Amino acid sequence: MPRSLPRFPDAPAALADDFERDLHTEHQVLNMGPSHPATHGTVKFLIELDGETIVNLDIQVGYLHRGFEKECESGTWYQAIPYTDRLNYNSAVLANIGYCMAVEKLLGIETPERCQWLRAMSGELSRVADHLTRCGAACLELAAMTPFLYGIEARELTWDLLEMLCGARVTSNYIRIGGVKHGMPADFPATAKDFIARIRKLLADFDKVVTSNRIFVDRLQGTGVISKEDCIRYAVTGPILRSAGVGLDLRKAEPYLTYDQIDFDVPVGTVGDNYDRYLVCVEEMHQSLRIIEQCLAKLDKLGPGPVNVLDPRVRWPAKGRVFNRMEELIQHFKSVTEGPRVPAGEGYLAIESANGELGFYLVSDGSAVPVKVRCRPPSFVNLQPMPLMLRGALLADLIPTFDFINMIGGECDR
Amino acid sequence: MQDFGSPALQQLIAQLRDAVQQTHAYRGDATALVEAARVENVLCFLRDELDFDMLTDLTAVDYLGEKPRFEVVYHLYSTRANQRVRIKARVAEEAPEIASATSLFASADWMEREVYDLYGIRFAGHPDLRRILLYDEFEGYPLRKDYPKERRQPLVGPRN
16 A cells, blocks of 8 residues: 655655555455346346456356246146246246147147147247347346337237236246147237237337447447357357357257248347347347237138147046036046156257247156156356356446346246 | 167267167157266267267256166257257266266356256366355255255355
8 A cells, every 4th residue: 555645746756666566456356136226137246356347257046946846846747837937937938838848748749730829829929028028128227218118018018918818917827738728719819910010119119219229239239249159168049149140049940839831030140249139139029920920820721629639648628528427527536636647758858938948858757746857947058158258348248248148037046 | 779760879889889878769869878987978979079069958867766876967969960869877876976077068067066956966077066056055955856845944144
């Protein structure tokens, strides 16, 4: 520490001395979170700072750990579905789809065509909601309130549509093993068309306020950069991988449901920074709206039909028959109290969720209770290379980078 | 030992025959059970020779009552060939330890910490093996089948 600072500028000897002295400096460790107003998600950062430059970053996750896997492994196969709603609560339907399709894979069930189109449609609605939250909340955390409200208004429309479809806005619990809860109501297609037009209008408004906004561009361009090689090393998937220039989308790479019959494009970035991630997400929303329109057209063409597989292992008998016939009553009782028995074996099924590869690895010993329900969470895996994206960056860059990684506590911590 | 039409299994059986104990392709998932001591060898072969560049998932399963008790499960994906393969290795209860894959795949870091956290399987050579989802004072490994779901944990005061 300086002991005797020169009181006057005309004291050259002492000044030179001070400049030459090796001053003691040390890095500052800043604790951010677990509940911080500029992050949407419960996560704690221990940031080692040199001035405002990030030297090192330790991410501590787990604040939302509820024991998802343990709960799933102590109930029946059906009882896990509501838990999957609470993984990524922005896009619950996608997690429902992933889990149910994994169980169907073990059961060897093929779902009816109508159900697959309904699943694809509800899943894309969920994806739009997820991307809207990501982009809207990123604006909010960069101190722009208006675009956030546009985004949330559009998200509200997608949630209204999901509510029409399954009765709940957020925790949809819509997908069933071997089908969906029920088909869509009669007025759904007309409302959906109207809402899609309104969502497009809101996206255009959002675009006008944000995409070429000087402050937004300056905060996003060139921040949080990750190369495609690093993405692959860290198994990063979803919009982050695509923004880095790898056009990997499981809907194209391993087409599930009816995605092989749907016409849509996969946007790919070039730089791998936050701005590319934003552009990729916006384009994916437009593509998802296109997919929803195609699903609606196809469902209209298919006409009424079964949305559930007629397999007594997973399908409950119709209520009228349960009330009037002995065999169906017994079957209903067994289905409710025991649930389906899944043949012994293991299976991994991955779908493209809004954040990337959402996989379920299930192991069954042939009983009605799963041995293992592993959820491969894209948020958890995508969050891991965050120190790499931020080393040497400014502290302020942490906010947009974290926003566009879109870590969702429920899914990351399970 | 069959390869079930999977090029990865075929190569694995041809090149590392002594490390592979069993193969299956139940529901179309190419799977190889390999010797735990050779797992690093197998993963390295898959990455360098067969182009499986992404370790998408790493987890464990507790088969309580069987010997060896635990099974560590690796899911690999090749971004160029668009192929998947599953590698499994059995780990004994008495010495639950297996070689870390962090030197081969960066993504293994957090996933191995999670397996250590929830199953108590140690990964030799992991640079920073500490709990990740739970806190340091947590007693036991909750995803083990002999850990009761209702067990209470001691209260932990604030830390500095």
